[in-house]
Amino acid sequence: MEEMGQDPAKVETAQAKQGKPYHHGDLRNALIKAGQSLLAEEGLAGLDLRKVARRAGVSHNAPYRHFADKQALLVAIAEAGFKELAGQIQQSRQNPDNTARTQLTTIARVYVEFGQEHPALMREMFSGLVLERKAYPSLYSASKLAFQQLLEVVEQGQSRGELSEGSAERPTLVFWSLVHGLTMLLIENQLPDNISNPASVERLVEEYVTTLLQGIGSHRS
Amino acid sequence: MEEMGQDPAKVETAQAKQGKPYHHGDLRNALIKAGQSLLAEEGLAGLDLRKVARRAGVSHNAPYRHFADKQALLVAIAEAGFKELAGQIQQSRQNPDNTARTQLTTIARVYVEFGQEHPALMREMFSGLVLERKAYPSLYSASKLAFQQLLEVVEQGQSRGELSEGSAERPTLVFWSLVHGLTMLLIENQLPDNISNPASVERLVEEYVTTLLQGIGSHRS
DNA sequence: ACCTGAACACCGTTCAAGT
DNA sequence: ACCTGAACACCGTTCAAGT
Numbered sequence: 442m443e444e445m446g447q448d449p450a451k452v453e454t455a456q457a458k459q460g461k462p463y464h465h466g467d468l469r470n471a472l473i474k475a476g477q478s479l480l481a482e483e484g485l486a487g488l489d490l491r492k493v494a495r496r497a498g499v500s501h502n503a504p505y506r507h508f509a510d511k512q513a514l515l516v517a518i519a520e521a522g523f524k525e526l527a528g529q530i531q532q533s534r535q536n537p538d539n540t541a542r543t544q545l546t547t548i549a550r551v552y553v554e555f556g557q558e559h560p561a562l563m564r565e566m567f568s569g570l571v572l573e574r575k576a577y578p579s580l581y582s583a584s585k586l587a588f589q590q591l592l593e594v595v596e597q598g599q600s601r602g603e604l605s606e607g608s609a610e611r612p613t614l615v616f617w618s619l620v621h622g623l624t625m626l627l628i629e630n631q632l633p634d635n636i637s638n639p640a641s642v643e644r645l646v647e648e649y650v651t652t653l654l655q656g657i658g659s660h661r662s
Numbered sequence: 663m664e665e666m667g668q669d670p671a672k673v674e675t676a677q678a679k680q681g682k683p684y685h686h687g688d689l690r691n692a693l694i695k696a697g698q699s700l701l702a703e704e705g706l707a708g709l710d711l712r713k714v715a716r717r718a719g720v721s722h723n724a725p726y727r728h729f730a731d732k733q734a735l736l737v738a739i740a741e742a743g744f745k746e747l748a749g750q751i752q753q754s755r756q757n758p759d760n761t762a763r764t765q766l767t768t769i770a771r772v773y774v775e776f777g778q779e780h781p782a783l784m785r786e787m788f789s790g791l792v793l794e795r796k797a798y799p800s801l802y803s804a805s806k807l808a809f810q811q812l813l814e815v816v817e818q819g820q821s822r823g824e825l826s827e828g829s830a831e832r833p834t835l836v837f838w839s840l841v842h843g844l845t846m847l848l849i850e851n852q853l854p855d856n857i858s859n860p861a862s863v864e865r866l867v868e869e870y871v872t873t874l875l876q877g878i879g880s881h882r883s
Numbered sequence: 884a885c886c887t888g889a890a891c892a893c894c895g896t897t898c899a900a901g902t
Numbered sequence: 903a904c905c906t907g908a909a910c911a912c913c914g915t916t917c918a919a920g921t
Contacts, residue, residue: 500887567850568785584852615873622843629788631805652836710894721906
């Protein structure tokens with residue numbers, strides 16, 4: 442989101458002394474950042490390689506030193522997205538004393554907000570790129586980071602007796618599907634108009650979790 | 663899915679006598695079909711207008727007689743997809759005597775299977791096109807057909823006492839989000855490997871509905 | 884090692900003609 | 903009314919050079 446104009450002074454990072462490709466500072470990361478901002482501003486269709494290179498201040502050809510093709514750049518952007526999403530989820534779990542209900546609600550809110558803040562990125566992350574598992578193993582593993590977070594929350598809730606016993610995988614998948622579906626439908630403006638505003642979304646998330654808990658709750662409360 | 667080669671005899675449909683644009687038979691529909699098959703075979707990236715025209719047997723320029731631009735063709739394809747999905751859901755509801763549980767399970771299976779059979783189309787339908795509501799009002803209304811079906815099932819279940827009382831909208835949204843999220847995650851191969859095969863998907867759908875029903879069920883059984 | 888300019892095939896779109 | 907061929911700007915990718 443910061444301006445990307447001419448950087449007057451040459452950047453002298455510590456990395457520049459470590460044999461990694463530099464010359465431009467760190468072109469690989471500069472290209473990823475340029476791609477992210479283009480994606481946010483113009484959507485997936487507006488993200489073309491030559492424009493990315495232009496924005497990064499290099500010739501339309503320089504990206505091929507760092508990415509085999511356009512898809513490889515898209516993969517790098519998606520991978521960064523998965524990591525960012527998982528990181529935000531992790532940050533939201535700072536307080537382990539919270540109840541499972543609170544933790545699930547917080548995670549759902551974080552997930553939905555991430556989608557609403559980066560709709561084009563979110564679509565790109567789930568646009569079929571991950572299907573090429575073998576070609577992009579690090580993308581594949583990054584795409585599983587969020588699920589891991591959810592799994593831990595559910596397991597913790599189970600061990601505390603707040604969630605019903607049994608395999609943690611299935612309730613986690615149900616929760617993930619629910620939150621992912623809500624996020625995507627919100628991004629696409631598919632939900633009725635009366636839940637478009639932020640306050641309603643907040644309320645909606647709470648209602649979703651309540652409904653879900655009555656399903657996976659231990660029925661003890 | 664049928665072959666699209668040279669059609670030796672000129673088609674003489676009843677429509678051809680009704681003043682609609684023909685000359686080619688029905689170019690507009692031919693273009694939509696060609697686009698659908700291209701989308702299925704090569705994905706969204708492989709769907710370019712010139713290739714669509716080639717496959718329909720006309721010059722690269724002919725499509726502009728029927729669609730303002732490429733996006734308009736994409737919109738038509740997405741709209742057909744929404745209608746097809748809603749139609750399949752409707753067909754699956756033929757037997758109104760089924761319990762709410764059975765109906766919801768069936769709908770979920772139909773939705774998931776539609777996604778698995780047409781993954782690229784499904785992604786295209788939810789790729790942000792609907793956001794241009796005012797430009798494409800018929801796409802917008804088609805995108806709401808499925809929700810309408812779900813709403814009816816939930817309302818029916820409520821009136822029979824099989825689902826808990828209250829506003830039908832919220833439980834319907836929860837159900838839709840759940841099924842939509844499951845479908846998209848399955849398409850993206852984001853779920854653990856042990857549920858990739860069809861039999862497991864079938865079981866998974868049933869488990870999802872069970873979990874959800876314990877949330878929106880009337881707690882009488 | 885990294886970057887550049889020219890070049891190629893191809894796409895979306897427009898325009899002046901053709902029937 | 904509908905279709906065509908030529909043309910334009912632009913993109914992804916490759917290649918031969920430059921430092």
